[in-house]
Amino acid sequence: MRILMTDGSGLTARQCATVLSRAGHVVEALTSDPLCVCAFTRHVRRLHRVPPYGDDPFAWLEAALTVYKAGGFDVLLPTQEQVAVLSRAADGRAATVVPPFAALARVQDKLSAAATLTELGLPQPPQAIITDARDLAEWDVFPAYLKQPIGTATSGVARLTGPEDLKDRPVEDGLLVQHEVPGPLAMIQTVFAEGELLAFHACRREGEGARGGAGRKRGLALPEVRDHLARLGRELRWHGALSADVILGPGGPVFIDLNPRLVEPVNALLSGVDLLTPMLDLARGRTPAVQPAARPGVATHQLLPAVLGAAQHTGRRGAVLRELVTAAARRGGYAGSKEELTPGFDPRSALLVALAAGATIARPGLWRWFAAGSVRAYALSGPAWRRIVRGPAS
Secondary structure, three states: OEEEEOOOOOHHHHHHHHHHHHOOOEEEEEEOOOOOHHHOOOOOOEEEEOOOOOOOHHHHHHHHHHHHHHHOOOEEEOOOOOHHHHHHHOOOOOOOOOOOHHHHHOOOOHHHHHHHHHHHOOOOOOEEEEOOHHHHHOOOOOOEEEEOOOOOOOOOEEEEOOHHHHOOOOOOOOEEEEEOOOOOEEEEEEEEEOOEEEEEEEEEEEEEOHHHOEEEEEEEOOHHHHHHHHHHHHHHOOOEEEEEEEEEEOOEEEEEEEEOOOOOOHHHHHOOOOOHHHHHHHHOOOOOOOOOOOOOOOEEEOHHHHHHHHHHHHOOHHHHHHHHHHHHHOOHHHOOOEEOOOOOOOHHHHHHHHHHHHHHHHOHHHHHHHHHHHHHHHOOOHHHHHHHHHOOOO
């Protein structure tokens, strides 16, 4: 098939490109950034320039549909936040897979997601929705996390360590404040067909990459979380991909985030769960097979975000070098691990990793340049989300 991905800037798109290309599909991608991560791989045949999604989602949509039609693509595959405008206004103009907009709106922003989880009685950290500056000033539980309704890749999330961190925080659109729960982060991925769970996978973040991403992962069996998400999907009549972040706390798993989209599918694939084939089947109107349970314990890594994460979290050249040496020697968390992002022979991918490693060894603060550009290309802002909710101009 000829597949057009909605994004070429994120790690999810980069992983999807490899999986789909290796399966024999022709893969192209939309992007507003000519130096996006999908420019550095042989698995994406062509990039198509479109307007930045967050500036005007409907302008992005019209440009995307123009490329889709002109290129004779079989599927327009949502790989990032563009799922929101596709759900709102694609209107059958492309073969794609998105949830009903009413369902998406119940999880797209953090306040709505928290309300939906509360309604279903699914576990979350102790929390409060703040709509008044006085209530925010009176918050007295620390540490905690303050979350804006809309944010991507940890943007719009602040860790509060004391009352001084509450100053000068805008409250107009409401804020979610959650107690910090100790424990590792688990990344959860599912695919649904009109509320029926087709695929489930969970993995633990073993090493933190840049902007809260995962440099290293290990697959888990979390049947309790599977049951929770199956219930959520049934309630919403979800269609397509739905992902979640869960903290494995002392009292059990608690949900801290929901994302109405696909997230980094390679650890799942290596664990025996194919997330992409059901998505393609649904987009083409076929009946997908239910995926088997994952094999727990599969270890994977992404060297690029791991290197950028070492630069971000330490600000030291030595930390970047140690990360590279440990990965090359297959020691520590890299022992028995497989590369997710840049596997196999792909000279352009190797060049990107080399550029990031060299730049952050020379100046660790340059991690921001590599990480921030990708997020800007696909991030959904609060004003853009409100525009999507209002719908296209008549």
